[in-house]
Every structure is written in structure tokens, then in C-alpha cells.
Amino acid sequence: MKESLHISNYCLIRNSHLITGQDHFFAGKETAFPDFIKETYRHFNIGYPKFFKMDNLSKLGFLAAELLLKDRDLNLDYGKDGTGIILANASASLDTDRIYQASIADRSNYFPSPSVFVYTLPNIVMGEISIRHKLFGENAFFIKQTFDPVFMVEYVKHLFENQIVACCITGWVEMDSERYEAVLFLVEKTGPLNNGIAIFDVRNVDDIYCLKL
Amino acid sequence: MEKKIRIDNGKLAFVDEVYIVADNIVTNLGFTSEENFDQVLSGYTGIKLLEDEQMAPEPFYASVIGREALYNRFSLIGNPDRYTRFEQLVLCSVHDALQGTNLNVADKRVLFVLSTTKGNVEQLGESGSLSSENKRPYLWQSGEIIKSFLRLHNDTLVVSNACVSGLVAILTGARLIRAGLFDHAIVTGADVLSEFIYSGFSSFKSLSQGPCRPFDKSRDGLSLGEGAGTVILSSRPDLNPKGEPIHVGRGFSSNDANHISGPSRNGEGLYIAIQHALRHFRGKVDHISAHGTATPYNDEMEAIAISRSGLQDVPVNSLKGCWGHTLGAAGIIESVAALHSIRKGMLPGTKGFQESGVSHPVHVIAETRTEKISNCLKIASGFGGCNAAIMFYR
Numbered sequence: 217m218k219e220s221l222h223i224s225n226y227c228l229i230r231n232s233h234l235i236t237g238q239d240h241f242f243a244g245k246e247t248a249f250p251d252f253i254k255e256t257y258r259h260f261n262i263g264y265p266k267f268f269k270m271d272n273l274s275k276l277g278f279l280a281a282e283l284l285l286k287d288r289d290l291n292l293d294y295g296k297d298g299t300g301i302i303l304a305n306a307s308a309s310l311d312t313d314r315i316y317q318a319s320i321a322d323r324s325n326y327f328p329s330p331s332v333f334v335y336t337l338p339n340i341v342m343g344e345i346s347i348r349h350k351l352f353g354e355n356a357f358f359i360k361q362t363f364d365p366v367f368m369v370e371y372v373k374h375l376f377e378n379q380i381v382a383c384c385i386t387g388w389v390e391m392d393s394e395r396y397e398a399v400l401f402l403v404e405k406t407g408p409l410n411n412g413i414a415i416f417d418v419r420n421v422d423d424i425y426c427l428k429l
Numbered sequence: 430m431e432k433k434i435r436i437d438n439g440k441l442a443f444v445d446e447v448y449i450v451a452d453n454i455v456t457n458l459g460f461t462s463e464e465n466f467d468q469v470l471s472g473y474t475g476i477k478l479l480e481d482e483q484m485a486p487e488p489f490y491a492s493v494i495g496r497e498a499l500y501n502r503f504s505l506i507g508n509p510d511r512y513t514r515f516e517q518l519v520l521c522s523v524h525d526a527l528q529g530t531n532l533n534v535a536d537k538r539v540l541f542v543l544s545t546t547k548g549n550v551e552q553l554g555e556s557g558s559l560s561s562e563n564k565r566p567y568l569w570q571s572g573e574i575i576k577s578f579l580r581l582h583n584d585t586l587v588v589s590n591a592c593v594s595g596l597v598a599i600l601t602g603a604r605l606i607r608a609g610l611f612d613h614a615i616v617t618g619a620d621v622l623s624e625f626i627y628s629g630f631s632s633f634k635s636l637s638q639g640p641c642r643p644f645d646k647s648r649d650g651l652s653l654g655e656g657a658g659t660v661i662l663s664s665r666p667d668l669n670p671k672g673e674p675i676h677v678g679r680g681f682s683s684n685d686a687n688h689i690s691g692p693s694r695n696g697e698g699l700y701i702a703i704q705h706a707l708r709h710f711r712g713k714v715d716h717i718s719a720h721g722t723a724t725p726y727n728d729e730m731e732a733i734a735i736s737r738s739g740l741q742d743v744p745v746n747s748l749k750g751c752w753g754h755t756l757g758a759a760g761i762i763e764s765v766a767a768l769h770s771i772r773k774g775m776l777p778g779t780k781g782f783q784e785s786g787v788s789h790p791v792h793v794i795a796e797t798r799t800e801k802i803s804n805c806l807k808i809a810s811g812f813g814g815c816n817a818a819i820m821f822y823r
Binding site for chain 2: 296297301306307308310313314316317320323326328329330333334336337338339340342343344346347349350351352353354355356357358359360361367370371374375377378380
């Protein structure tokens, strides 16, 4: 018999608002993303100075993961390689690619910077989350035109069924100029004492993604 | 473990096994796998001193595909004025791989997986701006262009996972077939060299002074390359009546959880990926196709992970000295070379390698040699601390 999976927490960030499945809520005063994400960081007393060196995509994914995993230690629960991170978005790292491109466009004012260049890959956000939470498990980053709950649910279920993951952080982390949104899900196996906040299926995932903020 | 069952022409069939039934490599060394593999066996390299003021302020060593050669090749299958070099590379590679197979790409059981790090990033405007009409730098748009050119039924799935993209794309295609969601997956990886990529690696001081020298004592960095590679995965080994199908094992991708741009000092992430890839494999590993970029840290980290896995006596090669680091294509191109090594019983030497320069003993082969092997462990690592490992076997 197939084990059933549930969503034990989620974190949704959009339109200067953040909400989690554990009732954390924050309505930012700032509308521009860089200001909003900083005020959110301060509001939740994150205390991780490396945050300020990250690009916008990584800041968004990192902060969503902070709230998703608040009061959890997945390393303790599932071992160092038991938790997978499976993310997707539409714009890959284009938000930072544009900044980097502008830094090399003019040869008389040519400043390619390694600290910007390293963020011109979308999977860096998974690296930042992995470093913070000491997670060594399965990693994959996909690009889709829009959020695709069908693919996400099917792929993650397959990873569980084949013991590739015992726990999974999955979702959508999108950053494109002024537009941003993140939804992360913490997916775990259902047990007698552990049945989370909703079954991990396409409908529930889509309902959470579509919450109005 | 539960086996997936499918009805195949009225008969029951298991879809636990996934095979590579066809493949292609496009690089400076040729437009087919055979051309590329023959050149590699003969010790040729596509890496040359490149003077291109558009791309770099000073000459540098890289493996690039001649504009005209690619233009002419692509004009056999499409109008080259309507497609970017990146798209031409992808489509040339897929077109050649499909020759000889009887795969109907328009079938709803066929998935296309595209692996790339930067795709059409060259299409970003000078200041990095993007006009509302120009969607080409979006990787999903590359997927749409491929879908429309090939008349695919399904949307393309794009993987962008730094330098392990190619292996993650193969793993994903194989998993979706095992999950019973598709019967076939065309997996193509490609990246083109651009000012964007050159300047970034240059700013990291990762580029070598001469052609790169994987695992060598005097290695001083990587050589960039461009190219495309394709593997066609299928649950049906008879899809290509001419070629010997090779099994795709269960693999794993992992994270170092250490640093976003520096390899782990103890090779932990890669070690974990190798352990998972070998968990389902019985028998001894005959060959390792390494990532071997020839940066001091990467090769050292790989040597540690290989040695920790007890694989220090297994013949290892890195083919980065033949066509440079082709980024999102590398994992696929090098996997194709590994399949040909298995089929032909020939192990290409590590171009540029003379004397070991890693602290842990690994059996790097310098010269091409005849050796009957029945499997290969392919490994890769990249920015963001990502690693991947996968077994291919007869």
C-alpha cells in the first residue's frame, strides 16, 4: 500500500504579505521587494547576516524556508540526506542576470563581479537553504511557465515512493523585476501522531497557492 | 518494491527498467556522437586559443563551434535566421539522435527534458533590459520553441541546476518513465559560450592559462566550451533496432550544505550522491567519468569523494580537456561518451593529465586504452553546492 503524504506546513509570500500554515502572518508596510523582504527579516528576528549578501531570488526563498521550518530540525528528524529540495520558477535567475549583464555591457565601465555572477543560477537558492539548515539531500530546480501543481505533486510522490527522500521541501520561488511570489510546502509521511494540515495532493497544493494575500 | 505495469499492445509489461536507446553529441569536434568519440579516442581537442573581442578583452582558451558550421548544419533541418545559436544547437542534437529510432515525437507518451544553465541569456539587451516582446531569454520560452519545432505533444520540462543540470535532467527523465507517466524522454543539454559566461568565470579567476589539465599537478583552472548532447530514454529497449541499449541506473543529486561557490573540503555532498547511486547497483564499478573541471578545488574534492567511496582503483577520466566545460550540456555529453566507452570497450585518456596533483589517490588514466567495461559511474558537481551521480550499465 502506498503511504500517504501530507503538508505539515507551508509558507506563502506575495504582495508584501507572508503567511504560514502555523499561523505566522506578516503584512509589510513596504511595497518594493528589497524593502519588504528586509522588514520581514527584521520582524521575525532571523539573525543570519549572510542574508544581506544574497540576491533577491535567494532572499525570497531563504526567508520562506525560515518560516516554513520554524521550530523544526529536519536534520535531527530525517538525517542529513533525508530531506530533498525540489523547486521551480518561471524566470530562473533572470532578475540577477540583468544586473550582471548591465555590469559588463560597457567596456569602459566593466565590473564583472563574482559575488553577483554566482547568483546567476536559479539553484543557488537551494544552496542557501541547504547551508542554513544543513540539508544534504536530493536537489533539483525546474523551470515552468507557470506554477504546476500536477508535476510537483507527481514528482515529489515518486521521490517518496522510491526512498529518494523521507521528507521534502518543495514549491515555487519566482522573482522577475517587480514581480515576486514564493510558496513552499513541507511534505512528510503521515503517521499516527503526524497528519499535518492537509493531504499532499494537487487540489490542496493549488488551493494554498491561490490563497489571496 | 512495487512494479509499475503498463499495457503494451495488449500485453503486460514492466517499466522498471529505463534504457538509453539513442544519443548525440555536438561540439567543436563534430556533429554526431561517433565523430566526437573518434576524435576523443584519437587524442584531439576542440580547445583552441580564441580571439574574440566581442566576448573577451583578451585571448583565451575555449572550445567553440564555428558559426558558419552550425549555421550550415542547421539549415539542413530549419531556417537558421529564425533560431538563435542556442536553439540551433539543441535542435541539431535532437534531430541527429532521433535518426535511426522509430520514435514518434508527437506521441503523448514522449517527454522532452531540456538541460541548460544560461540558455538564450545572450538575448538580454546591452543594459540587461528585456523588452516586453522578447521572451527568448526565459528558459520556458526555449522549451516552447523546441515544442513547436518538433511538434511535441507535451510541454518541455526545463532543468536548470548549474553544472549538474545534465545529470539531473537524465535522472528526472528516467524517474518520470519509472513512475509510469511517460514511456520515452528525449533529454537534451546545451549551452553556448557568451560574454556573460566568459566574464563571470574570468571574474572568479577560474579560467586556465592554457588548455585545461584535469587532475594534473599543474592544473590552474577550467577551459570553457559550448555544445549540446542528447540521450533518448525509453522503457522499450528495442526502440532503436541498430544500437545496443544501455541501462540507466537510479541516481541521486545532493547538496554540500557548505558554500555556494566553493566545493566542500571533505567531498561530503558528492560522497552522499555516489553512495545513493551505488545503493541499487550490484557488482563492481568498472569506470568513473569524473566532472574533472581542472580547477584546483573541484578535482581535489572529487578525488576525496571517490577515495572515500573506496573507488580509488577504478579507472577515472575527465573529458573536459577535449571540449572544455560545456556547463548544462556537460553531464549529457560526458554520459554519451561513457556509453560509447562501454559499447566499444575503449576508455579515452584524460587530455591534459600527466602527473597526479590531488591529495587522495585516484586512478586517473592519461592515455586512451582498450578495456572491456560493462558499466560507468558518472559524477558531477557545481555552483550552489550541488552534486549528482548516476550509474550506466549493460
